[in-house]
Amino acid sequence: MEVFTNTKRVLDSRKTTVELILSDHKKECLSCVRNNNCELQTLSLELGCDAKKYQGVTNSYPIDDSTPYLVRDNDKCVLCRRCVAACSKYQSIGVIGANARGFDTHIATAFEKPLAEVACVGCGQCINVCPVGALHEKESIDEILAALADPDKYVVVGTAPSVRIGLGEEFGMKMGSNVEGKMVAALRRLGFKNVFDVDYAADLTIMEEGTEFLGRLKNGGVLPMITSCSPAWIKFCEHNYPELLDHLSTCKSPQQMFGAVCKTYYAEKLGIDPKKMVVVSVMPCTAKKFEIGRKDQSAAGVPDIDIAITTRELARLIKRAGIMFEALPDEKFDEPFGIATTAGLLFGATGGVMEAALRTVVEVVTKKDAPSLDFKEVRGTKGIKEATYDVAGTKVKVAVCSGLANARELMEKIKAGKADYHFIEVMSCPGGCVNGGGQPIKSAEVRNNCDVKAIRAAAIYDADKKSQLRKSHANPAIQTIYKEYFGEPNSHKAHEILHTSYVKRDKF
Ligand code: SF4
Ligand code: SF4
Ligand code: SF4
Known part of the structure; x- marks a missing residue:
């Protein structure tokens, strides 16, 4: 079998996928902590995406800034689940996971508790693997x-x-x-x-x-x-x-x-x-x-x-x-x-x-x-x-x-x-x-x-x-x-x- 990975069809498909992600994404690049170091931003540019192509219902989640060290903004999350893997595999902690299903899927703790009320240890390894600005440290500048x-x-x-x-x-x-x-x-x-x-x-x-x-x-x-x-x-x-x-x-x-x-x-x-x-x-x-x-x-x-x-x-x-x-x-x-x-x-x-x-x-x-x-x-x-x-x-x-x-x-x-x-x-x-x-x-x-x-x-x-x-x-x-x-x-x-x-x- 021969597999072509950069035909027009493949590129169009990748572009549409990223545009769909962008359709439910809080697009705040100008003030986002990950501006210029964001994998979604890079992909969008590379694929020539139109960030406003698909308009429709969007999710809106409260920001979890309950701890003194970490902020989670699920409106910027692309649901890659890398944070979930880092927390459970590298750290054997597993305090975060994917809650709900379908369009409502989001990353959170069990029973939607604030991070400060679970056994999160503050290591920040979830931040380091996050491709976007959904996770960052609580800033003290x-x-x-x-x-x-x-x-x-x-x-x-x-x-x-x-x-x-x-x-x-x-x-x-x-x-x-x-x-x-x-x-x-x-x-x-x-x-x-x-x-x-x-x-x-x-x-x-x-x-x-x-x-x-x-x-x-x-x-x-x-x-x-x-x-x-x-x-x-x-x-x-x-x-x-x-x-x-x-x-x-x-x-x-x-x-x-x-x-x-x-x-x-x-x-x-x-x-x-x-x-x-x-x-x-x-x-x-x-x-x-x-x-x-x-x-x-x-x-x-x-x-x-x-x-x-x-x-x-x-x-x-x-x-x-x-x-x-x-x-x-x-x-x-x-x-x-x-x-x-x-x-x-x-x-x-x-x-x-x-x-x-x-x-x-x-x-x-x-x-x-x-x-x-x-x-x-x-x-x-x-x-x-x-x-x-x-x-x-x-x-x-x-x-x-x-x-x-x-x-x-x-x-x-x-x-x-x-x-x-x-x-x-x-x-x-x-x-x-x-x-x-x-x-x-x-x-x-x-x-x-x-x-x-x-x-x-x-x-x-x-x-x-x-x-x-x-x-x-x-x-x-x-x-x-x-x-x-x-x-x-x-x-x-x-x-x-x-x-x-x-x-x-x-x-x-
Ligand atoms: S996460 Fe990336 S794409 Fe989203 S606002 Fe921040 S820099 Fe822009
Ligand atoms: S800071 Fe560490 S313990 Fe807390 S959610 Fe992130 S990876 Fe898990
Ligand atoms: S690593 Fe970032 S983008 Fe991926 S699921 Fe976790 S918070 Fe969302």
Whole structure:
């Protein structure tokens, strides 16, 4: 059989299909968040569609903006069901599906509940696969502009490791471009008083988490200990495995540690009332918008972080300010929280937290330089990785997973008593934060032809290879904060400011 795929008949048929989709589509391209990065728009142009050809009855659904992180506008949905697949297959959550039938079919939760009332974890993986503007993060750009314009506020910003790896793509640069210097320059021009690096707080996390792990190992604490940096993972665990919450490290995530040290240590140094300080975080993640509102995340009596935005929102903010990103010079982060190691940078890729922790744990226990800082067994985009390392005569078995379906597999193993691990790293998004729900969106065509997460992760390992500072405990700014403020890792003061607690949530 010979099949012709681009005859006039086929092209006419494709055109009619897209025109029928457009007949029941809220056509708001001029103000749509996906304008210029929309698969429906691209197809319509390619096929020469007449967007107004078919006029008739249209559906109109209420916008679901019940969560602090996600907006669903079903009037722009093309019913491809990619979000449904991402939620159930990558993440094993399945809180959304196709409700009703025929012309009334729409994507929603069971019983049409608002997303905030189901066990959605805020990972944003549904946004990343959506071809159109039906799903997007809840935007906080106006809040930032208002804070920057307020003379009574001292506004600082910090950027997560993988933001510098993704941001350039929003300005047409090739995937895997590390635009750290230009990103810092852009943030400075936007008017932030200080531009800090959340990699510093990742180093701080390693000091606290590594010490917590060694304590549990020595004193018979709950093992395996599981990392707590990824807020969608934490919410997932609270909904689905409340009986395993004691396994979670009590460390706040790097985002929250960053906000906490800004509003305590740094505010005290500057003599500023923490109420007047606005801390903005730029994250590759939508769940971070949920995390900032969690209980027990207010070290100075006010929220550690005031506003969390995604990499995509930062790009929009830069564009709105008319900054020519590509033409910016490379600039450096401000001190003290701009001094970071590439152990902190590794947090952007699956296996990175584990590798950073191992670098520190091995050297702290043996009290000498590790023979190698490369723990290559935990690298790579495989969903679940395992390795065993000899740490001063103790065999430490670790596991690393990304994507919540893989996390579920490991949790079931723990529940069944079949997991002999000491330490587990979980990142909610497949491949880790480089592929987070707030990173630049790639079309299906791009995703099908290359491994986006591997290309972005390679940029992180490349920077690590070239770095002189590769161990969190060797970060001079980290050594200073312990000397001047916390005393030692896991001290009483460190616990009050840098650690948190978890809650049990409904399963549905
Ligand atoms: S989803 Fe695409 S086609 Fe629809 S309004 Fe937005 S940009 Fe335009
Ligand atoms: S944010 Fe994550 S958990 Fe929530 S609906 Fe989307 S994919 Fe599912
Ligand atoms: S991925 Fe987007 S367009 Fe496709 S079903 Fe989900 S919301 Fe609709």
